[in-house]
Amino acid sequence: MNVIVSGVAASEPTTGKSASVPKIFTYQGVPYVYWSAMEFRETAGGQVVTRLATRGVQLVRDDAGMMWAAGTQRAWPADQGDEVLGSSADGKVGDLEDGFDVQVIDGRLLMTSGAGTTGCTTPLSPMFGCYHLQIRTSATPLGNHVYNAWVVNNVALPFNPHEYGRFARDPSGNWHIFGQFLPPINTGSAAPGNTVSPSQGHFPVTPSAFQFGSVDASAQPDPTSGPNYLDVPFTLLRAQNLDCQAASARLDPVGNSCASSVARYCRSQGYASGGIMEELNTVQAGVLCFRSEHVASPIVSISQLTARDAHCVAGNLFSDSCASAIAGYCKATGFAGGGFGPMEYSNDAAQVACLDGVAGNIVPTSYTEISGYNTCSASGWPGTTTCFSAVNRACLAKGYAGGYGILDHFGDGATIGCARRGVPR
Structure with a gap:
């Protein structure tokens, strides 16, 4: 042989x-x-x-x-x-x-x-x-x-x-x-x-x-509703960005390779507005994917975000300061539900997601309330894996499709983004 x-x-x-x-x-x-x-x-x-x-x-x-x-x-x-x-x-x-x-x-x-x-x-x-x-x-x-x-x-x-x-x-x-x-x-x-x-x-x-x-005539993805929650293995997310790992999915405010992985995966499945990671374990992540005329994904300069919050700079795009700046930018441009991101970023540009009032809602709450769903402390970084999980579960408990993070906070008080169910395309 x-x-x-x-x-x-x-x-x-x-x-x-x-x-x-x-x-x-x-x-x-x-x-x-x-x-x-x-x-x-x-x-x-x-x-x-x-x-x-x-x-x-x-x-x-x-x-x-x-x-x-x-x-x-x-x-x-x-x-x-x-x-x-x-x-x-x-x-x-x-x-x-x-x-x-x-x-x-x-x-x-x-x-x-x-x-x-x-x-x-x-x-x-x-x-x-x-x-x-x-x-x-x-x-x-x-x-x-x-x-x-x-x-x-x-x-x-x-x-x-x-x-x-x-x-x-x-x-x-x-x-x-x-x-x-x-x-x-x-x-x-x-x-x-x-x-x-x-x-x-x-x-x-x-x-x-x-x-x-010359072209494969097979059907292309065309989601019938949104947003949708999908379980995605990390092996698949790493194919979108090799640096995305379960152990460091949300490690610190500086960088987040999984943010781009999730957005790219969602787009590959017909969700043109991208998505966000909600939950995870060592094997897979739960992501919320958006497709709707009520969710935009504009590219904004980081200097525009810095103008809204001086502490939001290229070196900490996943900080609470940038979460606040992104939400503020979205609201100032007509999106009452605020937003999240960045989903992608390079040099002075960042792609964010903005939700109007049909797609999203800014909900007042407290760390005391959301920490009942998962670990999330007012004294720590609000972009941790467990904080996103806590926000997601709090939004689900209120009847929403999921959450997109802490948008602003002050002492024990916080405002969170909750995605509405059944948003028309």
Whole structure:
């Protein structure tokens, strides 16, 4: 036995690669092998899958009858060979393209794959459309991104997360795709009509009728209401920002990598206004995602925030001074519910979230009251994990969808932001 393709080891913080799901086929009498090439990072918070593409090489047989990648008689590194299908700069092909099967049908190359975007690392990842089935074609077996340009767009393939979709032909000559189809992931968007009952099953296809286009016609996330509370694994949040870790999700007023992770995740699920972390444990975070014309996400200069509170500067954007400045900025620009953030920040710019009176409410309370829900002290930093949890639970107890932090405080008194339920889009 010989190993045709081998993985590439990694140690923090370098990137490693692995090879899996081999696909051996013959095209015009020449053998080839494709494999799923996974890229990952070893981080302080654990391993993070950053990208998955499909690569391939031509095979040749040596004098002993062993098969090798053309031009070598050693294991081919997983990150070498042609990337026949992988993410593109124009966004038409996402960060996950896990090829499952290659067949030559009526002289045409056809490949099935599980497709997804950043953070979609397994069929169970809580992301809309993660690992949905695609069928792609190419005029040649090798070359850079030769499968990127053409994807079937006239057949309503099952939208479920799926694994190992493979072509098979029955004794009558009819083609089918077999695979494992899992329950659809609910992140607030309705499952499209081409979702099927979960099963290890098959469905008929007619390859001769396939039509191809440059854009995947599968459904995109479109949340039916908001805000929505979602449980998100830290493995997924680290894919959005490698520095986001459960142990330091809200470590101090200086920086918060998880703020950007949460906002990016929410946007990837159709919540254009971003979101905020409410609760967490060592495995996952509870986040509140916003999509509504009543929630804006403006970019404001940090100097504008400093003008509202002199203690809010670039070095402490997650301080109580900046929370007050952001809420004040939002109210001054017509958003009666105040706001939170920053969700993203760079140099003198910060992206914040502002809620109008339909989406949010500023609620007077006290540390005495909210500390009954979780640890939160008037003498400490009000941006701690437990303070956000306390505010969230206090807002839930008052009938709101959740909370977005302490906006201002004075002695035992505090004002908190509470997000209203059922806000129209």
